[in-house]
Amino acid sequence: MKYFLKKTAGLLATLLAVSFLVFAAFAVIPGDPATAMLGTEATPARVEALREELGLNAPLLVRYLRWIGDFLRGDFGNSYRYNMSVMSMIGDKLPVTLTLTAISFVLIVVISIPLGVACARYAGGMLDHAIVVANQIIMAVPAFFSGILITLVFGLILHLFVPGGYVSWQQDRLAFLGYMIFPSIAIALPKSAMAVKLLRTSILSEMKLDYVRTAYSRGNGTRAVLYRHVLRNALIPVITFLGMALADMVAGSIIVEQVFNIPGLGRILLTSISNRDYPVVQAIIVCIAFLVIAVNFLVDLLYKAVDPRITLD
Amino acid sequence: MLDVTGLNLEFHDHLIPETVVRDFELHMEPGEIVGLVGESGSGKSMTALAIAGLLSRHDMQKRGKILFEGEDILTCARSRLRALQGDDIAMIFQEPMTSLNPVLPVGWQVEEALRIHRPEMDREERKRRALQMLSDVELEDAERVYRAYPHQLSGGMRQRVMIAAAMICEPRLLIADEPTTALDVTIQYQIVRLLLRINREKKTAILFISHDLSLVRRLCRRVVVMQGGGIVESGDAETVFFHPKEPYTKKLIAAIPRCEKGEEGGEQDAHGGGRTLLEVSNVRIGFAQERRSLFEKRKIRPVLRGVSLTLREGEVLGLVGESGCGKSTLARVILGLERQDAGSVSHFSEHPQMVFQDPYGSLNPARKVGWILEEPLRIRGVRAPRERREKALSMLQKVGLGPEIADRYPRQLSGGQRQRVCIGAALMLEPKLLIADEAVSALDVTVQDQILELLLSLKEEMGLSVLFISHDMRVVYRMSDRVLVMRDGQIVEQGSVEQVYFAPCHPYTKRLLEAADLGGKRAG
Numbered sequence: 001m002k003y004f005l006k007k008t009a010g011l012l013a014t015l016l017a018v019s020f021l022v023f024a025a026f027a028v029i030p031g032d033p034a035t036a037m038l039g040t041e042a043t044p045a046r047v048e049a050l051r052e053e054l055g056l057n058a059p060l061l062v063r064y065l066r067w068i069g070d071f072l073r074g075d076f077g078n079s080y081r082y083n084m085s086v087m088s089m090i091g092d093k094l095p096v097t098l099t100l101t102a103i104s105f106v107l108i109v110v111i112s113i114p115l116g117v118a119c120a121r122y123a124g125g126m127l128d129h130a131i132v133v134a135n136q137i138i139m140a141v142p143a144f145f146s147g148i149l150i151t152l153v154f155g156l157i158l159h160l161f162v163p164g165g166y167v168s169w170q171q172d173r174l175a176f177l178g179y180m181i182f183p184s185i186a187i188a189l190p191k192s193a194m195a196v197k198l199l200r201t202s203i204l205s206e207m208k209l210d211y212v213r214t215a216y217s218r219g220n221g222t223r224a225v226l227y228r229h230v231l232r233n234a235l236i237p238v239i240t241f242l243g244m245a246l247a248d249m250v251a252g253s254i255i256v257e258q259v260f261n262i263p264g265l266g267r268i269l270l271t272s273i274s275n276r277d278y279p280v281v282q283a284i285i286v287c288i289a290f291l292v293i294a295v296n297f298l299v300d301l302l303y304k305a306v307d308p309r310i311t312l313d
Numbered sequence: 314m315l316d317v318t319g320l321n322l323e324f325h326d327h328l329i330p331e332t333v334v335r336d337f338e339l340h341m342e343p344g345e346i347v348g349l350v351g352e353s354g355s356g357k358s359m360t361a362l363a364i365a366g367l368l369s370r371h372d373m374q375k376r377g378k379i380l381f382e383g384e385d386i387l388t389c390a391r392s393r394l395r396a397l398q399g400d401d402i403a404m405i406f407q408e409p410m411t412s413l414n415p416v417l418p419v420g421w422q423v424e425e426a427l428r429i430h431r432p433e434m435d436r437e438e439r440k441r442r443a444l445q446m447l448s449d450v451e452l453e454d455a456e457r458v459y460r461a462y463p464h465q466l467s468g469g470m471r472q473r474v475m476i477a478a479a480m481i482c483e484p485r486l487l488i489a490d491e492p493t494t495a496l497d498v499t500i501q502y503q504i505v506r507l508l509l510r511i512n513r514e515k516k517t518a519i520l521f522i523s524h525d526l527s528l529v530r531r532l533c534r535r536v537v538v539m540q541g542g543g544i545v546e547s548g549d550a551e552t553v554f555f556h557p558k559e560p561y562t563k564k565l566i567a568a569i570p571r572c573e574k575g576e577e578g579g580e581q582d583a584h585g586g587g588r589t590l591l592e593v594s595n596v597r598i599g600f601a602q603e604r605r606s607l608f609e610k611r612k613i614r615p616v617l618r619g620v621s622l623t624l625r626e627g628e629v630l631g632l633v634g635e636s637g638c639g640k641s642t643l644a645r646v647i648l649g650l651e652r653q654d655a656g657s658v659s660h661f662s663e664h665p666q667m668v669f670q671d672p673y674g675s676l677n678p679a680r681k682v683g684w685i686l687e688e689p690l691r692i693r694g695v696r697a698p699r700e701r702r703e704k705a706l707s708m709l710q711k712v713g714l715g716p717e718i719a720d721r722y723p724r725q726l727s728g729g730q731r732q733r734v735c736i737g738a739a740l741m742l743e744p745k746l747l748i749a750d751e752a753v754s755a756l757d758v759t760v761q762d763q764i765l766e767l768l769l770s771l772k773e774e775m776g777l778s779v780l781f782i783s784h785d786m787r788v789v790y791r792m793s794d795r796v797l798v799m800r801d802g803q804i805v806e807q808g809s810v811e812q813v814y815f816a817p818c819h820p821y822t823k824r825l826l827e828a829a830d831l832g833g834k835r836a837g
Contacts, residue, residue, distance in 0.1 A: 210411040216367055218399035218426040218478070221391075232416045307416055308462040 003312045007300075011293050016068075018289040022282055023064045032056075033080045033276040054080065067282065077279035081272070086283045089268065094287065095169070097257070097264035100187070101249045103180055107188035108195055108245065115192075116199025116238075121226060123204055131196065138193040143252075147186035147259040154182055164261040183260040187253060191245045198241055202234040209233075236307055243299030247292040314518060315341040315364070315486060320377035322359055322368070322542075330374070333359050335543040337377070343485060344516040346509075348533030348550065350526060350565070352757040353728070356542040357522050361490045363387070364520065365404045366394045381486070399426040403479035407491035409471035413463040420459035423447065423478045430482050446477040450507060468636075469500035473507070480511060487511070488520045493528060497635040497784055501525075502828045505532055524757050526565060530554055538562050568758045589661055590746050590778050591624040596646055596656035616642050618802040619656070624746070629772065629779040631793030631810070633786055633825065639802040640782045644750050647780070662745035662778075668735050670751035675735060676723040682709075682734050683719030689741040704741065711774070712737040713767060729760035733767065740775065748780045753788055765791055786829035790814055798822045 034050040035042070051057050055066065070077055076086035119128045138146075155163035161182055167175040206212065207230060215229045254266030265284055272280040303310050320337040323330045334356040341347055351357045362368045364379055366386045379386040381402065386394065403426070406412040413422055423443045427434055434442075440459075447455035450473040463471055472492060479487060489508065493501040505528055512519055523529050529536060530550060537547040538561070546559045557563045597620075599613040616639045624630045634640050645651040647658055648667055669675045676685055686705035695701050706716050712733040723731055732752065739747060749768065753761040765788065772779060781792045789796060796813040798806040798821065806819040817823050 210406060210408050211414040213367060214404075214406060214412045214475070214478075215414070215425075216398070217365055217404040219395045219397070219429045220399075220425075221395055224429075229414050229417070233414070308418075309415060309464045 007297055011290075011297070014293055015286055015289055019068065019071075019282060019286050020064060022285045023067070023278075024060065026276065026278055026281075027060050031276045033278060036276045037080055067279075071283075071286075076283045079272075079277055079280050081275045081277045081280075086279045089280060090265070090283055090287065093263060093265050093268055096262060097250070097253055097266065099169075100180055100183060100253050100257070100262065100264060101246070103177075103184040104187040104191075104249055104253075105242075105246055107184055108192045108242065111188065111192040112195035112199060112238075116196045117203065117226065117231065119196060119200040120203035120207070120234075121222070123200070128200075132200075135193040135197050138189050139197070141190060143187050143190060144255045144259050146189050147183060147256050150182050150186050151259065166260070166262055168263075179260075180262075183253075183256050183262060186256050186259070187249055191249070195238060195241060195245070199234060199238050202237050203230055206230045206234045232306060236303070239299060239302055239306065243296060243302075246295045246299075250288055250291045250295065314343045314382055315339065315520075316378070316380040317360075317364065318378045318380075320360065320363065320379060321375070322356070322363060323374040323376075325372045325374055333542050334363070335541075337539075337544060339364075339520075339537060341486070341518055341520065344512065344518055345535070346512055346519045346521060346533045348529035348536040349520060349522040349539065350524065350529050350536055351539035352524055352565075352759055354541075355539040357539050358490055360539070361404070361488050361520065361522050365402055365488050366398055367404070396430070399479075399484075400430040400482045401484050402486045402488065403482070403484040404488040404490065405472070405475045405479050405492050407494050409468055409475050409495065410463075412475055413471060415463055417462075418459070419461050419463060419466070419474050422463075423459070423474065423481060426478065426482045442481065443477075446481050447474070450474075450477045450480075451503075452477070468496055469503065472496060472500075472504055476504075476507065476511070480515070480517070483515055484517060486518045486520065488522070490522045491524070492521075494523070494525065498786065498825065499635060499828045501528065508532065526554070526758070538565070565758065568762045588626045589623055590626050591622075591647065591661065591665070591780070592657075592659045593623075593643075593647060594621045594657055594659075596620045596643070596653045596658065598642060598646060598651065598653045616802050617646070617653070620799075620802070620804055621656075622797060622804070622807075624778055624780055626745070626778055627772075627776060628795065629769075629781055629793045631789035631796040632780060632782045632799060633784065633789045633796060634799035635784055635825075638799045640784075640799055641750055643799075644748050644780070644782055647748060660746075664742045664744045665746040665748060666739035666742065666744040667748045667750060668732070668739050668752045670754050676731060678723055680722070681719065682721055682723065682726070685723075685734065686719070686738050686741060689738065693742065708737045708741055711740070711771065713763075727760075728756050729763060732756060732760075732764050736764075736767065736771070740771065740777075743775065745776070746778050746780070748782070750782045751784065752781075754783060754785060761788065768792065786814075786825055798825070 032047075032051075034047045034054065034056065038047060038050060055063060058066070067077065076090075078085050079089055082089065115131060119131050122128050141149075151163045154160040161179055165179070167179055169176045203226070212225055212230060215225045220228070253264060254269060256262075257264040257266035258270075265287070269281065269284045271277075272284070300312060304312055317337060317339040320334055321332065322334040323332050337356075337360055339347070339349075339360075349357045349360065359368070363375065364381075364386065368375065375387050377387070381397065384393070384397075386397075413419070420440070420443055423446060424439045427439050427442060431439075444455045444459055447458050452458050452470060452473050458466065458470065458474065463474070466474065475492075487508075492508070493504050496504065508519060508521070509532060511517055519532075521529065521532055533550050535548065536550045536553045538545045538553065538559070540561050546553055546557065546562045553562060554566060557566060596617050597615070598617045599615040602612040602614050620639070620643055622630065622632075632640055632643070642651060644667065646653050648665060649658075676682075683702065683705050686708055687701040690701045690704060695704075702719075705719060709716060709718055714730060714733055714737075718726070718730070718734070723734070726734065736752075752768070753764050756764060768779065768781075769792070771777060779792070781789060783789050790810060793810055796807065796810055797804050798813065798819065800821050806813060806817065806822045813822060814826065817826060
């Protein structure tokens with residue numbers, strides 16, 4: 001109980017710090033939303049009037065407190081650029097990014113755990129060598145580049161999907177998922193390669209431990225030892241990695257969304273930054289920060305479930 | 314029941330095959346207890362693993378026969394072997410800390426062999442048997458232990474759990490590989506008694522492997538002594554122990570530290586007059602326990618409850634007690650690694666140094682020995698590499714190692730060599746006071762002997778004073794001029810070695826001495 005209170009307090013403090021940092025960053029970088037809205041030909045008087053109207057002339061701290069007050073009341077403000085509320089702008093983009101992340105994550109788990117186990121079980125054999133080599137190559141290719149390769153191979157050569165032909169969930173659910181699978185692969189590949197490598201090493205070092213010998217001495221076969229005894233122990237470092245990877249994916253799907261022309265959070269974040277559209281950027285960053293922290297929290301709980309030696313405090 | 318003939322084990326992982334076990338022979342009757350004795354590296358554990366069918370390395374060549382009730386363990390099918398393992402042949406290991414799976418509940422692990430070998434048994438019956446077995450190995454509150462995880466139990470309890478898990482299918486042969494080595498003296502004693510009881514009640518034959526001769530003598534009728542992979546001597550325990558034929562057996566028996574009265578009584582007075590080097594008075598320290606709820610008051614668990622001692626120049630002060638009594642905490646307080654809540658520690662010498670128990674874990678594995686030895690000098694600002702190197706090499710010589718060791722990594726050294734390096738590193742700054750915390754506990758008897766010898770001669774050579782901390786009564790006897798006995802954070806008895814060992818006053822001291830079985834009695 002105390003643990004939860006502590007974690008929640010930490011979560012709030014972090015969100016507060018993140019939102020203030022973003023606010024402060026915009027005060028430092030050049031550019032101004034009023035100019036961005038009106039264009040370079042606008043008269044200084046009009047710009048000044050708009051600044052006053054948007055409340056941009058108030059000191060930084062006052063503006064921040066004003067924003068946070070609205071935010072806490074559930075009002076995320078309006079976009080400077082588009083005449084609509086931030087809520088409605090993010091509302092339909094967030095699920096797209098979350099779906100992309102979720103599919104990628106499931107892919108990572110589904111690919112890496114069986115491969116990692118297979119590698120470790122037949123360590124030193126042909127399969128192991130092949131996977132280790134493939135791993136090295138995949139790990140070295142960044143997600144955006146593998147995204148381009150996937151577009152080329154699966155889109156332009158094999159015609160499995162239409163590059164850039166994004167279909168929304170509302171239009172056609174199956175087509176939406178069918179389209180999302182390819183960017184997800186692009187995101188999942190390098191991370192899966194790392195997870196396979198990590199799991200393989202982890203299992204191999206666990207296999208040398210004393211409790212494995214004990215398990216054999218009770219009449220277990222290699223399979224039983226691997227699945228009933230070793231896997232759970234070996235997963236502990238992998239869970240750490242997957243937690244970090246997941247947080248990284250929530251924040252990092254921006255580039256892959258660009259490559260595959262997916263209208264997720266990433267795209268609107270980029271345009272909003274170049275437009276100096278504070279309220280939108282602010283809300284997105286807070287969203288991402290919240291997700292990252294929530295994921296970390298889940299990882300902690302998962303840890304506890306897997307390893308009884310860990311106490312939460 | 315068990316017939317091992319002409320067993321040869323060879324490693325083929327190097328260019329030249331290495332023989333680890335040579336022409337091993339063993340015959341065991343049902344219900345018999347046989348001791349297998351030897352130092353580490355003598356091949357006794359390899360033999361045990363081979364008999365248990367647990368040697369499955371591809372780079373190993375196995376010759377000979379291991380007949381268990383007529384079936385050859387070395388050649389029978391994998392599936393047949395698995396059917397025997399855990400059902401007819403069970404094994405317990407040295408390290409109860411690491412031999413249990415840390416993420417699975419104790420009950421699950423105790424039941425595992427039943428799940429494998431008695432698949433027809435239902436869940437309730439399995440649990441009933443496991444609980445019965447846990448109370449059979451004298452664990453109180455079996456229900457709680459059943460639900461616990463290994464890390465929630467003490468070392469002795471874990472070894473009992475290991476025994477329960479091994480005995481659950483009532484095997485005909487139990488192979489116990491150094492089952493008590495990692496435990497405290499009094500707990501060792503309890504485990505040995507437990508094994509004897511199991512042997513008597515369940516008629517389980519036990520192959521007891523140990524380097525501890527006094528335990529083997531207490532437990533076994535028949536003994537096999539191994540050295541360098543081969544059998545040196547074997548036969549009836551009484552004969553082997555009291556009329557050893559082979560020089561190696563004689564050496565092993567002689568290395569058991571023994572209490573014989575009046576050995577160095579004359580020296581006592583010479584030390585009495587020395588200058589005081591260390592004075593600890595009335596030190597108290599407690600550690601906060603975890604709170605169960607937000608409102609509970611934070612409880613303080615007292616660890617040291619008013620400890621006083623003085624250590625004089627040139628003296629070796631022994632500190633004995635079981636693990637958990639606060640010995641190591643006291644050492645940490647003396648070194649300033651831990652801050653006492655009350656009382657004072659006064660040093661009358663510079664740089665007291667410490668040697669730790671684990672020569673494997675306390676050396677940086679990524680650095681060569683030379684670098685490790687030079688480190689204290691580097692910290693003290695000795696800039697010239699040549700000067701540092703020379704000092705390191707001369708220290709290696711002092712601790713009885715050749716100069717070539719400087720370019721080796723710790724993992725390339727044996728346990729005894731590593732402990733020599735640890736001692737060398739501690740002595741680099743020429744301290745007056747050395748604190749040795751269980752410095753020989755992890756070593757073999759004969760290596761122990763050499764390290765104690767080394768410490769004693771360095772003490773003379775460098776004018777050291779030593780605070781020698783150990784749970785091993787015999788080792789403390791050999792090393793110390795004066796002895797303190799510690800229990801639950803208090804000194805319960807102190808005096809000269811002769812007083813404490815031959816005229817103990819406190820019942821706890823008497824119990825420790827009894828558990829340690831200091832050799833003399835049966836030897837006459």
